[in-house]
Amino acid sequence: MSNNFILFYLYLLMILLFLSILSYLISIELFYLFYIIFFTKINYNLSQVDKETFIHFVNLYTKRKEWLLFISMLEFYLNKKRFDPVTIYNNLGYCYSSLYYFQIAEYYYCNALLIDKNSMLTLQNLSQLYKKFSNDNKLNQINNMIALIKN
Numbered sequence: 001m002s003n004n005f006i007l008f009y010l011y012l013l014m015i016l017l018f019l020s021i022l023s024y025l026i027s028i029e030l031f032y033l034f035y036i037i038f039f040t041k042i043n044y045n046l047s048q049v050d051k052e053t054f055i056h057f058v059n060l061y062t063k064r065k066e067w068l069l070f071i072s073m074l075e076f077y078l079n080k081k082r083f084d085p086v087t088i089y090n091n092l093g094y095c096y097s098s099l100y101y102f103q104i105a106e107y108y109y110c111n112a113l114l115i116d117k118n119s120m121l122t123l124q125n126l127s128q129l130y131k132k133f134s135n136d137n138k139l140n141q142i143n144n145m146i147a148l149i150k151n
Helices: 002-042 051-062 066-078 085-098 102-115 120-133 135-149
Strands: none
Touching: 051 066, 051 085, 066 085, 085 102, 085 120, 120 135
């Protein structure tokens, strides 16, 4: 009889431990989501965002992998001409390459190169993209441009 009570209490203890860990993890995620909602929806008007807040949004959308929201925000800033277009084009290229739309990513990287032909970040991004494509001709051209800029 006492063995049954011991097993029952052990069973209750294990359930309590499991549920407490689960509730802790859910609470952390809920607090994080509340922070995101409060931060993004209530406090900021997107047309009046400064550079530091823009970087925060970039990190947030990249971490959460919310590519469509990220793309729409970048397109909005590209139309408003609030930030450096090379940075925006590079971020758009990164978004589309993460979504496996490599031709669109190449389009945005090339637009960034039209603005600044010496942008090492853009050239390195294009180099990585062409490695994924296995496009050796364009990869060699980009690597030659990188070598010319480094020298």
